[in-house]
Amino acid sequence: MTAIQLGLIGLGKMGGNMRERIRRAGHTVIGYDRNPEVSDVDSLTELVEKLEGPRVVWVMVPAGAATQSTVDELKELLSPGDIVVDGGNSRWTDDEKHAAELAVKGIGFVDAGVSGGVWGLKNGYALMVGGDKEHIARVQPVFDALKPEGDFGYVHAGKVGAGHFSKMVHNGIEYAMMQAYAEGWELLEKVDSVTDVREVFRSWQEGTVIRSWLLDLAVNALDDDEHLEGLRGFADDSGEGRWTVEAAIDNAVPLPAITASLFARFASRQDDSPQMKMIAALRNQFGGHAVEKK
Numbered sequence: 001m002t003a004i005q006l007g008l009i010g011l012g013k014m015g016g017n018m019r020e021r022i023r024r025a026g027h028t029v030i031g032y033d034r035n036p037e038v039s040d041v042d043s044l045t046e047l048v049e050k051l052e053g054p055r056v057v058w059v060m061v062p063a064g065a066a067t068q069s070t071v072d073e074l075k076e077l078l079s080p081g082d083i084v085v086d087g088g089n090s091r092w093t094d095d096e097k098h099a100a101e102l103a104v105k106g107i108g109f110v111d112a113g114v115s116g117g118v119w120g121l122k123n124g125y126a127l128m129v130g131g132d133k134e135h136i137a138r139v140q141p142v143f144d145a146l147k148p149e150g151d152f153g154y155v156h157a158g159k160v161g162a163g164h165f166s167k168m169v170h171n172g173i174e175y176a177m178m179q180a181y182a183e184g185w186e187l188l189e190k191v192d193s194v195t196d197v198r199e200v201f202r203s204w205q206e207g208t209v210i211r212s213w214l215l216d217l218a219v220n221a222l223d224d225d226e227h228l229e230g231l232r233g234f235a236d237d238s239g240e241g242r243w244t245v246e247a248a249i250d251n252a253v254p255l256p257a258i259t260a261s262l263f264a265r266f267a268s269r270q271d272d273s274p275q276m277k278m279i280a281a282l283r284n285q286f287g288g289h290a291v292e293k294k
Contacts, residue, residue, distance in 0.1 A: 004028070005030070006027060009047070010033060010059060010088070013287075014120065018060065022146065026145075032046075058085040059085065063094070067088055075105055079107075082107050084102055086110070091168075091239075108134075109160060113127070119286065120146075124148030125147065127147055128155050128167050129154075130158055130159055130164065130166075171238070172240065175258055175261040176261045178279050179275070181214060181282070183275055214282060217282055228274075228278060231293065235276045235283065242262065265279065
């Protein structure tokens with residue numbers, strides 16, 4: 001294995017654990033975060049100065065304005081031959097824009113859809129990446145450090161934007177799967193004949209066609225609060241569900257289940273929906289997303 005240096009911007013729930021996993025694989029990570037308690041350096045300028053060229057800088061900040069301002073700053077700090085990796089949840093159209101802006105300065109760009117949530121440090125992160133082969137090859141040691149053990153969990157999905165587009169579709173499927181578990185849970189809770197809904201869910205963990213990690217997390221949530229009585233039936237959306245539905249409309253692809261699951265989240269903001277208690281619990285279990293208590 002060839003050890004490399006990596007600059008990592010954004011050391012929150014995901015970024016902080018990613019820094020640790022990459023370091024455990026023998027690579028050097030210099031991390032920057034606005035929170036000085038977790039940051040290795042005081043500024044982006046200092047981060048770039050500490051990296052030997054050609055540099056690889058991985059960005060893990062919120063999509064939209066925060067990512068754009070970071071790319072803008074890196075464009076002025078980095079040199080030709082350096083590479084920027086956006087590992088946040090950016091929209092794929094932003095990737096195309098950022099790649100073009102950086103290319104003017106001779107800086108490469110790779111987009112990486114990252115899945116794994118708060119469990120990634122232990123289990124590894126599923127990675128869907130987009131970009132030119134030569135840029136991917138430069139970052140490959142980091143991808144290898146982050147991915148789960150075994151043959152799966154990493155894909156070079158295609159051109160710039162393909163990584164985040166694939167992660168967007170992944171999250172759309174996630175919406176629909178969580179919604180199906182939530183609807184089934186509410187129906188089981190509603191009838192008098194089923195007296196132990198939690199154990200019904202637990203029984204599905206082995207031997208059934210609907211067993212999954214999400215089902216395991218649902219059982220974890222029910223073990224914590226058997227009837228989810230401590231949660232408010234409210235579930236936010238990160239934006240990727242909306243982008244998935246918009247892409248489906250643009251490409252005339254029918255997505256009834258994913259679209260309905262997105263609309264169900266909108267409904268959760270109007271009423272204290274029992275289904276949304278399960279959605280909120282699952283998001284907290286796999287991603288550490290905040291829940292609203294009653």
